[in-house]
Amino acid sequence: MLRRWLDRSEFSKGLGFRLGGLLSVAILPIGLISVIQTLHLSREYDRSSEIALLGRTATAAAGERALLQGALGTADALGPAVLETMNNPKACSDIMRALVQRTVNFSYAGFTRLDGVTECSSVPGVHDMTRNSAFRQFSENPGTLVTTSMDGLVTDRAVVAVIQPLYRGVDLLGYIGVAMTQDLLRSAHVSGLDTEGARILTFNNQGQILSSDSDSAEDIDHLLPRGQSLPALLARSETTFRDISNSGERRVFSVVPVVPGLVYALGSWNRAESGITGIDLTRRTALFLPLILWAASLAVAYFAVYRLVLRHIRELRGQMRRFAIGDRSAPPPVLVDAPAEIGDMSQTFHNMARILIRDEEAMEAAVNEKTVLLKEVHHRVKNNLQLIASIINMQIRVIDHADAKRVLRSVQDRVASLAAIYRNLYQAEHLDSVHADRLIGDIISQMAAASVGPGTGLRVETRLEPLELMPDQAVPLTLLANEAFTNALKYSGAPDAGARPWVRVTLRGDGPGKALLEVENSVSGAAPEVESTGLGSQLIEAFATQLEGEATQESDESRFLLRLRFTVDRIQARSDGSEPARVVLTSAARPGAQH
Numbered sequence: 001m002l003r004r005w006l007d008r009s010e011f012s013k014g015l016g017f018r019l020g021g022l023l024s025v026a027i028l029p030i031g032l033i034s035v036i037q038t039l040h041l042s043r044e045y046d047r048s049s050e051i052a053l054l055g056r057t058a059t060a061a062a063g064e065r066a067l068l069q070g071a072l073g074t075a076d077a078l079g080p081a082v083l084e085t086m087n088n089p090k091a092c093s094d095i096m097r098a099l100v101q102r103t104v105n106f107s108y109a110g111f112t113r114l115d116g117v118t119e120c121s122s123v124p125g126v127h128d129m130t131r132n133s134a135f136r137q138f139s140e141n142p143g144t145l146v147t148t149s150m151d152g153l154v155t156d157r158a159v160v161a162v163i164q165p166l167y168r169g170v171d172l173l174g175y176i177g178v179a180m181t182q183d184l185l186r187s188a189h190v191s192g193l194d195t196e197g198a199r200i201l202t203f204n205n206q207g208q209i210l211s212s213d214s215d216s217a218e219d220i221d222h223l224l225p226r227g228q229s230l231p232a233l234l235a236r237s238e239t240t241f242r243d244i245s246n247s248g249e250r251r252v253f254s255v256v257p258v259v260p261g262l263v264y265a266l267g268s269w270n271r272a273e274s275g276i277t278g279i280d281l282t283r284r285t286a287l288f289l290p291l292i293l294w295a296a297s298l299a300v301a302y303f304a305v306y307r308l309v310l311r312h313i314r315e316l317r318g319q320m321r322r323f324a325i326g327d328r329s330a331p332p333p334v335l336v337d338a339p340a341e342i343g344d345m346s347q348t349f350h351n352m353a354r355i356l357i358r359d360e361e362a363m364e365a366a367v368n369e370k371t372v373l374l375k376e377v378h379h380r381v382k383n384n385l386q387l388i389a390s391i392i393n394m395q396i397r398v399i400d401h402a403d404a405k406r407v408l409r410s411v412q413d414r415v416a417s418l419a420a421i422y423r424n425l426y427q428a429e430h431l432d433s434v435h436a437d438r439l440i441g442d443i444i445s446q447m448a449a450a451s452v453g454p455g456t457g458l459r460v461e462t463r464l465e466p467l468e469l470m471p472d473q474a475v476p477l478t479l480l481a482n483e484a485f486t487n488a489l490k491y492s493g494a495p496d497a498g499a500r501p502w503v504r505v506t507l508r509g510d511g512p513g514k515a516l517l518e519v520e521n522s523v524s525g526a527a528p529e530v531e532s533t534g535l536g537s538q539l540i541e542a543f544a545t546q547l548e549g550e551a552t553q554e555s556d557e558s559r560f561l562l563r564l565r566f567t568v569d570r571i572q573a574r575s576d577g578s579e580p581a582r583v584v585l586t587s588a589a590r591p592g593a594q595h
Contacts, residue, residue: 015313019305020298027297031290037512038289050240053254057267060071060200063188064211064265065258067105067180068146068162072259074099075164075176082111082120082166082176092120107159108179114139114172137206138175138282145175146204146262148182157312158182160210185211194440199223199268202258207231210263222247223268237264312338316346328357378426385419410486410535413450417443417482421475433571434474437464440481444505447482448538451489458492467507467515469571473547477517477566480543480551481505483536484519484562493524495558510565517564525557 058065073246078099085092096109100122110121116130129135134149145163159179166173185202201212201220212220224230225243233255234558240254245268254267312335319332331354335346392412396405424439442463448460483507492501503521510516540562544551549566 007185008170015305015310018242018303023298023301024294027294030293034290034293049407050254053240053252053267053269054238054256057200057254057265060267061084061256061258061265064185064202064263067185067188068160068259068263070105071178071180072144072146072164073485074103074109074177075162078111078176078178079164079166080254083168084121084186087172089119093122093124096120096122097135105180105184106178107157107181110165111174111176113174115356134163138163138165142172144262146210146259147501148204148208148210149179160185175577180481182211182521184214200265202263202265203270205231205234205261206264223266225251225253233266234264293566308339309342312346314350316342320349323353328360329451338372370574375426378422382419382422382426385422387416389415389419413447414479414482416446417479420446421478425471432470433468434471436474436477439474439478440464440507443478443482444485447485447489451486457500458489459500461502461504463504463506463508465508467509467568468571470571472570473566476543476546477564479549480540480564481517481519483543484517485540487536487562488519488521488560491523491560492521495522495524513568513570515566517566518561520559520561522558523560 003224078095081095082092085095092111096111100106101111108122110118110123110127112118112129112135116128116132116135118127118129132149134145134147137147138145142165144165146160147163148158148160159181160176161179163175163177165175199213201223202210204210209220209230212223222245224246225233226242226246226248228243233253236253236255237257238255240252242250242252245251250271252269252271254269256265256267257263258265265510315335323332331350332346334350335343338346387491389412392408392415396408396412399405399408420443421439424434424442441462444460444462452458452460485503488503492503494501499522500522503519506516506518508516508518540551544564544566547564547566551562551564554561554563
């Protein structure tokens, strides 16, 4: 279908379009290589950016990692001391208080039995921990645990508890817990993070938020990806992803483990700080830059081809068109500043046009000379015929015999008709055609003036439509009309008493390429019996045969009609400018073509 459209489209056949297509094919591999390389670099840059974001998130949570790992190590180290002093709650509590007093990181340390009773802790007294959220989590899933307790362990502040189970052999005795304030964890990563537009929070494997850089729960919720819970993000550990936050902002998120299996850090970055914007711009550039280069290459190539080739070809085409439609005033000028090949073509066309103009001038002079000579021949023939008619007229005057005078008069009329034909030929503007209507009208007027007396009352009517014939047809048609009109004058009579006799001559078209001549006259009494035995009838038949037509006769009591139907020969187109031949150039048929 595309090929059929290109075959119909004139634009697709132009040199500029085909050059653009070839350049497109030539540039295509380079463009593909450019796109592939750019996309490869963008993927590498994307991976580098992801690794950088993971590193920045891990760096931001490095303080919390150190605190939590230290707390886990401390809780693990207290195990042997608790086992030795388990039967002496006072000694065990002294160890816990000494730890809290020596270490500013911890706000609580203690051992809790499986029944929820705490007798060994940094806080004096015996405490029931069964209602504590950390105890309930440990009871449901005994093991190492990092959790948050908003009601505190045995204090009145929200803390982050680090719990290590205590075993004697294979028997679980309870757990050792140390606690740190959330403010301490928050200060650890905020003090080390020097990045605007990034938000960091830590959470445990249960989805509890341990710390963040904001105290407001609403601000924390706005940082999280829409429609995803914190436990669901554990599957994306050590990776980055793009999503829309609960606030409707497009952000970049990174998840890294702080304490593997226990605590994770979530980084929420705006696109500008993450560097993803640069990646997206690079990918868009990878697609648009080859297109821009392709368009620029086509524009430069088309401009170069237009300057070197197209404008010279169009100028040469214009010269050829003007020369083809008849501009022969001067040979077309040779193109200047054109490439050698086009310059040679222009020089060749200049020489050809100069030779054609010279030959046409010679031919025109020869045609003019022939026309003058032919008109002179027609003029001399007309004069000779008129001289013969005058001699016959002189002879008529000296003859007394009536029949002889009538015969000579008919001969004189025929000679005069021939003279009228040749007079029209040499007076005609063009020798290749004759206006038959004018010629027949002149002959009828001449014969009517000579043959119809003022007292006869004969009425002559002519209905002659314009008809242009070649001389080979105009001469026999005129002679036939002359003979028919002579017979009509001879046999015309009044159809009724008191009526005037009449003769009517009609010449008109009879369909495409056909013509019809009718000579009709009135008769008195019965219609005359027309026989083809006389000279006039013989001449009419001979002229009709010469015209390749058919002469028919009709008669009744009041009229007689001679009808001739014949084919009009086609007149060749003239070359003198009066009716120029149609010149159709190949490019002139295009829509919008100009000469």
